[in-house]
Amino acid sequence: MGTITYLTDSPEAVVRRYADMVYKLAYARTGSRADADDVFQEVFLRYMEKAPSFSSEEHRKSWLIRVTVNCAKTLKASYWNRNTEGLSENIVFDSPEQYDLQRELMRLEPKYREVVHLFYYEDMSCEQIASVLGISGAAVRTRLSRARSALKKWMKEEDYA
Amino acid sequence: MLKEEYKELMDPISPSSELTEKTIRKMKEHPKAAKKQKRSLRSKRGWIPVIAAALVAVTVLTLVLFRPFGAHSFSILARAADTVSELSDKEFVTVAQMTGAPGGSLFLNFSGLYGEEEEILDENGRLKDLPDDAYMLLGAYYNLDIAGENVKQVRVSLNNGKFMVPDDLSSKLTAFDDRTESYYGAEEGVFVEGGQSFYSALSYDSADPIKGSAGFMDSEGDGVMWFVRHDYRESTDRELLEKLMSLSSMNGGFSGDKLEDKDLFIKVNEDYYNEMFRDVVMTVEVTFNNGAVSKKEIRFTAECSVDGYQTVNRLKSTSPDTFEEVTLYNYTITLKAKID
Numbered sequence: 001m002g003t004i005t006y007l008t009d010s011p012e013a014v015v016r017r018y019a020d021m022v023y024k025l026a027y028a029r030t031g032s033r034a035d036a037d038d039v040f041q042e043v044f045l046r047y048m049e050k051a052p053s054f055s056s057e058e059h060r061k062s063w064l065i066r067v068t069v070n071c072a073k074t075l076k077a078s079y080w081n082r083n084t085e086g087l088s089e090n091i092v093f094d095s096p097e098q099y100d101l102q103r104e105l106m107r108l109e110p111k112y113r114e115v116v117h118l119f120y121y122e123d124m125s126c127e128q129i130a131s132v133l134g135i136s137g138a139a140v141r142t143r144l145s146r147a148r149s150a151l152k153k154w155m156k157e158e159d160y161a
Numbered sequence: 162m163l164k165e166e167y168k169e170l171m172d173p174i175s176p177s178s179e180l181t182e183k184t185i186r187k188m189k190e191h192p193k194a195a196k197k198q199k200r201s202l203r204s205k206r207g208w209i210p211v212i213a214a215a216l217v218a219v220t221v222l223t224l225v226l227f228r229p230f231g232a233h234s235f236s237i238l239a240r241a242a243d244t245v246s247e248l249s250d251k252e253f254v255t256v257a258q259m260t261g262a263p264g265g266s267l268f269l270n271f272s273g274l275y276g277e278e279e280e281i282l283d284e285n286g287r288l289k290d291l292p293d294d295a296y297m298l299l300g301a302y303y304n305l306d307i308a309g310e311n312v313k314q315v316r317v318s319l320n321n322g323k324f325m326v327p328d329d330l331s332s333k334l335t336a337f338d339d340r341t342e343s344y345y346g347a348e349e350g351v352f353v354e355g356g357q358s359f360y361s362a363l364s365y366d367s368a369d370p371i372k373g374s375a376g377f378m379d380s381e382g383d384g385v386m387w388f389v390r391h392d393y394r395e396s397t398d399r400e401l402l403e404k405l406m407s408l409s410s411m412n413g414g415f416s417g418d419k420l421e422d423k424d425l426f427i428k429v430n431e432d433y434y435n436e437m438f439r440d441v442v443m444t445v446e447v448t449f450n451n452g453a454v455s456k457k458e459i460r461f462t463a464e465c466s467v468d469g470y471q472t473v474n475r476l477k478s479t480s481p482d483t484f485e486e487v488t489l490y491n492y493t494i495t496l497k498a499k500i501d
Contacts, residue, residue: 011188015181023176033174040176044184048191098170105170120167 015044018061021122022068028117029072031106042071062132065122069114069133104154112147115140 009017019040026039046067054060105113114133118124119140126144130137176184 012185015185015188019176019181024171024174027174028171036174037176037180040180041184041187044188045191048188097166101166101170116167117171120164121171 011044011048014047014060018064021061022064024121025065025068025114025117026072028105028121029069029110029114030075031110031113035072035075039068039071039075042075043068046071065118065132066134072110072114100155101151104151107154108147108150112143112150115143116147119144 022043023036023040026036026043027033030036030039043064047064052060052063054063105116108116115129118129118132119126124132126137126140129140133140
């Protein structure tokens with residue numbers, strides 16, 4: 001647990017501090033900027049709606065991660081999402097390798113992508129991820145391992161490694 | 162995949178400033194924000210509220226210190242009754258209506274075991290000999306919608322089993338940070354969903370291991386997980402269990418890739434859920450922040466049928482106006498094991 005700070009911050013300060021984290025995770029989970037936009041707004045509105053109290057800044061961060069994942073799940077499970085096809089998005093990649101990586105990531109199931117994101121981008125440990133996602137540490141390790149194997153396999157198939 | 166590659170890929174992904182500003186604006190316009198503002202304005206009205214509060218405090222203190230016979234308990238009761246009548250329309254009534262259904266996960270948890278699949282099954286896919294006291298915990302998730310800013314604690318008793326949701330969840334788990342893998346007995350009769358900072362310790366009635374249960378509430382306070390403990394030797398079919406475990410991934414849940422035997426999957430789930438939710442008496446006790454307590458008893462029997470990946474749970478209440486028929490999707494099964 002981190003130091004107890006910021007706990008009385010205004011909603012605006014909270015959004016500004018966690019905007020990137022929430023958005024990136026939402027994007028990693030949904031694979032779509034449009035969906036990430038929706039999740040982003042939903043998460044912070046829930047923050048207002050629920051007005052949760054936190055014992056630490058780490059607690060607040062965990063709450064936001066958890067709610068982001070939940071909102072992304074809900075969005076993907078909605079009738080609208082199950083019956084519509086998203087428009088292709090114009091994302092500019094710096095290199096062909098990045099494009100390949102993104103494409104292969106999107107072939108992973110969302111539950112694997114979220115673990116990959118939290119581990120690689122948020123630098124969270126398996127135990128922290130387990131805690132936030134409500135799954136066991138072993139499950140996190142399994143998902144990470146499967147994600148890595150799948151990516152490796154696909155990238156080899158594409159002659160990219 | 163290298164960490165740096167992933168970071169480079171994700172770095173440019175950020176919310177637009179327009180989205181951020183729009184979100185902040187929506188938050189500021191949110192009714193709760195307005196409420197907070199009102200409160201802060203009221204607090205600026207000077208010393209009158211402070212003096213009034215001080216007078217009330219002195220009166221209460223006087224009553225407590227020099228109370229006539231019974232006055233103290235009477236005042237508490239009166240306060241509780243007032244508060245409940247004030248709050249119950251919005252909050253307690255929703256406690257009595259289960260708006261969700263068993264969802265998502267069936268947990269099988271073996272005491273005395275921990276590890277990957279091969280540690281539980283032998284090379285022939287048979288369950289290794291388990292300790293005599295091995296048991297399974299079967300879990301189901303319900304949405305109860307019992308959260309509220311005025312709610313401090315919710316206790317749910319299910320068929321003599323009990324579980325509770327303390328108001329300060331994370332502090333309860335601090336001591337268990339190093340044991341984050343799975344469920345375990347923190348002390349006799351208590352199970353903790355380790356490592357889930359939003360979940361908390363739950364008491365468990367070991368006097369009735371089959372019908373006893375434990376559970377926890379999720380971070381947003383709108384869901385309850387409970388478990389029913391089974392002696393696998395008596396209440397389950399060992400062969401079914403072995404088959405089920407060989408079909409499932411140990412930790413990740415059913416992804417569908419191993420679900421060749423859907424009939425088995427359906428049978429096991431139907432049997433378990435039907436056993437779990439037969440003649441259930443659930444008592445929900447809500448403690449509000451000001452100390453008021455409301456209690457409600459709900460009786461029901463759940464009939465479970467599983468249709469492929471679609472789970473249809475029909476909840477039939479034996480008390481009036483309690484449940485409605487609901488349909489679930491995303492049915493998964495998770496197997497967990499742990500040495501305490």
